[in-house]
Amino acid sequence: MSDSSKSAQKAPRHNCDTCDVRHKAMCAAVGHEHTDQLQAIVSHRDYSPGQVIFEEGDPADYVFNISDGEVRLYKLLPDGRRQVTGFLTPGDFLGLITESSYAYGAGAIGAVELCCMKLTNLERLLSDIPPVRERLLDMSRDELAAAQEQMLLLGRKTAREKILSFLLYRHKHLDRTDSDASIDLPMSRTDIADYLGLTIETVSRTFTALRDEGLIELPNPHHVIFPDLDAVRDAADAA
Amino acid sequence: MSDSSKSAQKAPRHNCDTCDVRHKAMCAAVGHEHTDQLQAIVSHRDYSPGQVIFEEGDPADYVFNISDGEVRLYKLLPDGRRQVTGFLTPGDFLGLITESSYAYGAGAIGAVELCCMKLTNLERLLSDIPPVRERLLDMSRDELAAAQEQMLLLGRKTAREKILSFLLYRHKHLDRTDSDASIDLPMSRTDIADYLGLTIETVSRTFTALRDEGLIELPNPHHVIFPDLDAVRDAADAA
DNA sequence: AAGATTCATTGAGATGGCTCAATTTGCCGC
DNA sequence: GCGGCAAATTGAGCCATCTCAATGAATCTT
Secondary structure: OOOOOOOOOOOOOOOOOOOOOOOOOOOHOOOOHHHHHHHHHEEEEEEOOOOOEEOOOEEEEEEEEEEEOOOOOEOOOOOEEEEEEEEEEEEEEEOOOOOOOOOOEEEEOOOOEEEEEEEEHHHHHHHOHHHHHHHHHHHHHHHHHHHHHHHHHHHHOOOOHHHHHHHHHHHOOOOOOOOOOEEOOOOOOOHHHHHHHHOOOHHHHHHHHHHOOOOOOEEEEEEEOOOHHHHHHHHHHHO | OOOOOOOOOOOOOOOOOOOOOOOOOOOHHHOHHHHHHHHHHHEEEEEEEOOOOEEOOEOOOOOOEEEEEEEEEEEOOOOOEEEEEEEEEOOEEEEEEEOOOOOEEEOOOOOEEEEEEEEEHHHHHHHHHHHHHHHHHHHHHHHHHHHHHHHHHHHOOOOOHHHHHHHHHHHHHHHOOOOOOOOOOOHHHHHHHHHHHHOOHHHHHHHHHHOOOOOEEEEEEEEEOOOOOOHHHHHHHHH
């Protein structure tokens, strides 16, 4: 992780003023006149691929913003079955807390950098700078809508529809390199399966089937190219 | 619905001061000194069983609090498949809005009474009385945690586990008449099936199986009695 | 009270996705 | 470039749940 950051590091490494995800994060609601207060309460931590950030039920003192990398959220059943409830990307808020402990587990997919904030400091920030609470409410509104959409996927879509919806969601929200019709999938097949309520075998078979139909190209398991995006959209909707 | 309310109606029918769900609703954050402002912006509407309140995508001018009755939230696929994403009970907030329209459809299960508020008035309330936004954020935090739990259920539990989890959730959250180990299920088998990602036949068969095992009693399709609540809890957890 | 309608239950057979098992591929260190 | 390991793919058979169909129960209408 020594040189994984996107820009040169002569300037103070973690500077809220120059943070390139600030506009996407809750911090966007902190006016520049309050940047000092924000800067004073954040610290940063690095995680290596696969590392657990926290487990569901851990007592929660900190909340986080994703600075870099991708994070999986998950819940476990006593026998080990796992449901991945979401993937977080830079700018996303991490740390849903109920009854003083985390409501889900979180783990680094690749190398991850988090911007950490003590819960007590967040609470002070919320009372000092009201727009931050407004911002958090807006963000959780979006999360709630995404959760509803995911319930529709989990409860009512076929394996094929699940995969297609997942790919399109990634394309829409994460890889907006203009008209580039391709996406990265940094997570494993196991993560995808646990996110979509499938097994790795079904995920793999479905990818193969979509490739054989010409709907996608798979130069490697972590990169998908869409030769015809509209055809994928049609296939995702159709009954 | 002429006499469906719980208390006598000599006093003004819809009075925030005497509203019996105020403490559960977002309104709990409105201090008594501000009750007038709240009262001024709410109105009430009745819905009959089965009636649609709004559909997903409808332009959203109003948000609601459930005053009485139970509401189902749902999303539809183009071919008619339906996912019920939640059931709302008195005190719950109704009206998740993204891009100026409702993120889900909503329908009355039995007779329902809603407390209605124009979105613009809610926004004024939020800026006039900051604790209301805090309250809404807390409520959406709980909703988000419930959504995560539901994803675990939809993605990773068996039909039997789904039904048992559903029954226990109802018992925990909705029918706290002390140690009374019984619950009402006002919704249809179709609603339950669409909530749990099953078919009505599987729901019905599973109820029958649980009854035959002695885990539940079913005096009628809308009432469940638990002879041994701990046995149900064990069955819901076990692998 | 009989008929009609809707909802729930039960039965029988079909199937999509799962389980178990074997390869194959890609990656890492030396 | 070569073993060794983890991840992904592929194959074959199975089973939990679905589909299709019939029956039963409850409610509403007249």
